[in-house]
Amino acid sequence: MRIVACTEGSFGKLEPFSLEMIAAARGAGVAGDEVVAFFAGQELEPAIANLGAADRLVAASAGNAELIAAESYARLLRDTVAAEEPDLVLVPYSANGLDVAGDLAARTGWPLVSYVNEIRRDGDRLTVVAQVYGGKILAECSVPLPAILMVNPGAFAEAERRSVDPSKLQHSDATAVVAEGKVRLVGVDVPSYDSVDLTTAERIVCVGRGIGDEASIDIARGLADILGAEIAGSRPVVDSGWLPKVRQVGKSGQKVKPKLYLALGVSGAPEHLEGMSKSDLIIAVNTDPKAPIFNVAHFGATCDLFDLVANLSERLQAASGR
Amino acid sequence: MKILVVLRMIPDSAGELELTSDGRGIDREWLDFQLNDFDDHALEEAILLKEAVGATVVAVAIGEGSNRVLQMAVARGADEAVALEAEGDGIIESRAIASSIVALARSKAADLVLCGVQSTEDLFGQLVPYAGTLLGWPHVSGSSRLGIEGSALRVTQERGGGIAATYEIALPAVIGVQTASKAPRYVSGSKLREASKTAIGKAPSEPAGFERSAEIVALRLPGQRGTGENLGDNPENVAERLASILAAKGFAGV
Numbered sequence: 001m002r003i004v005a006c007t008e009g010s011f012g013k014l015e016p017f018s019l020e021m022i023a024a025a026r027g028a029g030v031a032g033d034e035v036v037a038f039f040a041g042q043e044l045e046p047a048i049a050n051l052g053a054a055d056r057l058v059a060a061s062a063g064n065a066e067l068i069a070a071e072s073y074a075r076l077l078r079d080t081v082a083a084e085e086p087d088l089v090l091v092p093y094s095a096n097g098l099d100v101a102g103d104l105a106a107r108t109g110w111p112l113v114s115y116v117n118e119i120r121r122d123g124d125r126l127t128v129v130a131q132v133y134g135g136k137i138l139a140e141c142s143v144p145l146p147a148i149l150m151v152n153p154g155a156f157a158e159a160e161r162r163s164v165d166p167s168k169l170q171h172s173d174a175t176a177v178v179a180e181g182k183v184r185l186v187g188v189d190v191p192s193y194d195s196v197d198l199t200t201a202e203r204i205v206c207v208g209r210g211i212g213d214e215a216s217i218d219i220a221r222g223l224a225d226i227l228g229a230e231i232a233g234s235r236p237v238v239d240s241g242w243l244p245k246v247r248q249v250g251k252s253g254q255k256v257k258p259k260l261y262l263a264l265g266v267s268g269a270p271e272h273l274e275g276m277s278k279s280d281l282i283i284a285v286n287t288d289p290k291a292p293i294f295n296v297a298h299f300g301a302t303c304d305l306f307d308l309v310a311n312l313s314e315r316l317q318a319a320s321g322r
Numbered sequence: 323m324k325i326l327v328v329l330r331m332i333p334d335s336a337g338e339l340e341l342t343s344d345g346r347g348i349d350r351e352w353l354d355f356q357l358n359d360f361d362d363h364a365l366e367e368a369i370l371l372k373e374a375v376g377a378t379v380v381a382v383a384i385g386e387g388s389n390r391v392l393q394m395a396v397a398r399g400a401d402e403a404v405a406l407e408a409e410g411d412g413i414i415e416s417r418a419i420a421s422s423i424v425a426l427a428r429s430k431a432a433d434l435v436l437c438g439v440q441s442t443e444d445l446f447g448q449l450v451p452y453a454g455t456l457l458g459w460p461h462v463s464g465s466s467r468l469g470i471e472g473s474a475l476r477v478t479q480e481r482g483g484g485i486a487a488t489y490e491i492a493l494p495a496v497i498g499v500q501t502a503s504k505a506p507r508y509v510s511g512s513k514l515r516e517a518s519k520t521a522i523g524k525a526p527s528e529p530a531g532f533e534r535s536a537e538i539v540a541l542r543l544p545g546q547r548g549t550g551e552n553l554g555d556n557p558e559n560v561a562e563r564l565a566s567i568l569a570a571k572g573f574a575g576v
Contacts, residue, residue, distance in 0.1 A: 010481075067481065067485075067487050069462075069487075069489060070462065070463070071460055071461075071462075095463065095464045095479060095480060095481045095482055096481075098439065098440070098451070098463040098498070099451050099462065099463045099498075100451070101447065101451065102448050102450065102451025102455065103461075105417070105447050105451075105452070106447075106452045107455055109532055109533060109534065110534070111534055111535045111536040112417070112446055112447040112536070113445060113536045114445055114446070114447060114448070115445065130445055132442060132443065132445050132541075133333065133335045133339055133442045133443075134335040134442055135544070136335055136339055136543070137339055137341075137348065137541050137542070137543060137544075138541065138542050138543070138544050139445055139538050139540075139541050140538070140539045140540045140541075140542070141536045141537060141538055141539060142539050143536040144534050144536070147536065150447075182460040182492060182495075183462060183489045183490075184489060184491070185487060185489055186476070186488050186489060186490050187487070187488040188485065188486070188487050188488070189478075189486040189487075189488070190484075190485055191484035203573065227568070227573060235501075236359070239363070239500075239501045240505050241505050245484060246484060248484070251482060252464065252480040252481075252482055252484075252500065253484060254483065254484060255483070259573075260568075260571070267335075267336065281571060282550075283564065284550075285560075288336065290338070290543075292544070295544065296550075297550040298550050299550055299551050299553055299563075299564070299567060300550050300551070300552050301552075301553040301554060301560040301564075302552075302554070302555040303554070303555045303556060303557040303560050304557055307558075308557040308560055308561055308564075311560075311561035312560075312561040312564055312565060314561075315561055315562070315565040316565060316568070319565065319569065319574055320574065
């Protein structure tokens with residue numbers, strides 16, 4: 001079996017989930033299978049320096065595009081799939097992957113399963129486990145080959161970082177492909193951390209949808225102040241405009257690893273867990289006992305968060321006043 | 323400009339989800355169905371574009387409660403409402419409905435198809451790349467801002483880590499909205515009552531057109547992976563325990 005593992009990187013850095021795709025491919029296969037890493041981006045160095053755990057690397061340098069559009073990435077991947085004729089293509093669940101996986105599935109007609117956490121060989125098929133309903137249910141699926149899987153970041157351990165042997169590198173210049181694209185990159189915004197950088201915060205109090213409304217965020221902010229913590233929000237809270245984007249934790253926000261992460265009214269969708277599950281101490285409060293946040297929490301409570309915050313703030317203040 | 327916006331009705335994931343006796347589906351009997359959150363943002367973005375540059379907005383809904391949500395869409399500013407027939411009453415697979423959306427985009431002569439970037443049921447792939455590819459139109463998933471510059475569409479896409487890329491795309495195109503440029507608006511009861519008189523069109527479902535697909539063998543509830551301690555549901559007890567845990571770990575009294 002031949003497996004193409006898609007990898008990504010930009011601004012001189014390889015996305016860590018790229019190494020997870022290599023590991024997932026190794027785990028899905030059997031001895032003698034071939035794992036081909038695919039990379040497309042402006043600079044190839046991060047891929048060449050790190051993806052040596054794959055048997056080969058097919059890399060396309062995307063000329064001047066500092067961030068390659070999914071349209072161009074998908075086109076280059078299609079060319080690679082046509083040439084390599086793999087049995088399985090692994091695409092990371094990322095902003096890029098969301099456009100790339102379905103594009104390939106629509107053009108090849110191959111089956112696609114998204115949000116995959118586990119991959120097992122089952123004769124000439126695969127059995128995979130994927131997350132649905134915001135991680136509240138797991139779906140075991142049977143997948144005929146060839147197939148495409150969109151794999152959750154964090155589901156597999158990273159493959160070892162080592163450099164690619166020059167004899168195993170196949171490099172092409174994709175400047176023309178990027179220039180032909182209908183999706184033209186006109187700007188990249190990198191967030192300014194002048195006010196706050198959650199990735200370096202040691203303590204974070206994060207509010208989720210359960211906080212209810214904008215005014216209630218002040219209640220959580222009060223507790224954050226007492227704890228010396230930064231206030232943060234999950235995607236629905238930031239989307240509602242209750243907190244600025246730089247304070248968003250999760251897939252499309254910041255990936256954080258504080259010493260203390262207190263989650264108030266956060267359900268813990270897979271996209272949120274991706275951004276905080278490696279925190280040292282996770283305390284979660286949510287009235288839904290089946291909320292997936294409890295799967296990563298060290299301490300969980302199902303009481304009303306407002307009653308708790310009021311009571312806890314009082315206790316902490318009294319303690320610090322002594 | 324004509325905008326087709328797709329509204330999918332999905333089970334409320336915040337509620338209790340129970341499996342059917344064969345273990346292959348979720349019990350839909352007592353479920354609450356609601357508009358997919360990302361689709362709600364797609365609808366808002368469609369209305370914002372209409373207000374900014376002028377457009378006709380066709381809202382297409384699929385799933386339980388479609389008529390109700392279509393009336394809401396009209397009350398918010400959609401010009402036309404179409405209920406798309408669903409195959410069976412199970413999961414709304416984006417892979418399966420893509421061909422129906424493509425047929426509607428063509429028959430309505432849409433320049434822009436907007437839908438939510440994902441739904442909680444799009445296990446077998448997302449609607450945006452399927453519809454975009456089948457139409458032969460460019461597609462971008464995960465937008466947080468849309469605008470028209472001259473004759474081109476400007477899309478800001480969330481790339482993770484807070485990085486946002488802005489693209490310019492000639493129409494027609496398919497865009498998967500993650501967040502509307504402004505939070506979805508509320509509508510008054512009087513507007514809703516007014517909209518309830520709107521005629522709702524019907525569209526048949528088209529065959530999916532894919533020969534081979536993955537299939538669900540079994541659904542299951544995730545086991546409790548964490549070894550976390552449950553502090554219970556009494557706020558006073560929880561606060562007392564947390565205060566001592568935080569103090570013990572050096573987080574209190576700082």
